[in-house]
Amino acid sequence: MDSFQETATTDETLDPPDWTEMGALSHQVLDDAIAYLKDVRERPVWREMPAEVRSFFSAPLPRSPAPVADVYDDVARNVMPYPMGNIHPRFWSWYMGASNFTGALGDFLAAIQGSNLGGGNHAAALVDSQVVNWMKEMVGFPASAGGTLVSGGSMANIIGLTVARNVKAGVD
Structure with a gap:
């Protein structure tokens, strides 16, 4: 084997070690997400997080990798059951975007494609x-006005303040 092939086979990758397992987990995540949203009306708008769940978020820094299925299990048990409530149809506390x-x-x-809208010649732009x-x-x-899509209200405010600053400063 030449040195290029040796390097190519030993390089680290972000690909999952087993695409079949990743496919099965992806289907599970999707099925869980559908069930989560489909049944939202049957759940309480909000519920108190138990002490044992809250303590999960005080765990020390992991020193080794964890299988993605284990990470998803942690998210499914400790994050998904305790939302702020804004996706629930009876959540009337604050105005904020809902999923x-x-x-x-x-x-x-968008995450799969990974396009950067800072420039380039691609369809996402x-x-x-x-x-x-x-x-x-x-x-x-x-039609001559400009604009861009941003991730939410906070980023829109930052961009708005930047535009206002630049207009007042006389720079573009």
Whole structure:
């Protein structure tokens, strides 16, 4: 075997060690997510986290890797049963965005593709541009207006403050 082949076979990878196992876990996560949202109306809006669950989040730094199935099991037991409540139809406490399954699928596909919208010649950048153009048309902004999609209100506020600062400073 030449040195290139030796390097190629010994390089570390982020790929799962077994794609079949990862496929099975992915199907389990998806099935659990569907059940989680489908049955949200039957659950309490919010519930107190038991002390043993709260103590899980005080565990020391792991010193070795854990199988992804074990990590998912921890998330399923210790995170998913204790949401803030904002996905529940009877959650009327604060105004904040709620999740939905269609958005989760979009986020999943975006994470799989991993596109960076900072530049480049790829379809995800064109999706961003198209949606911005549709939004400008919907609200009556001129076609020459600019914009971008961001991850939420906090990032939108930061960008808005940056634009205001740049306008006042006379720089773009």
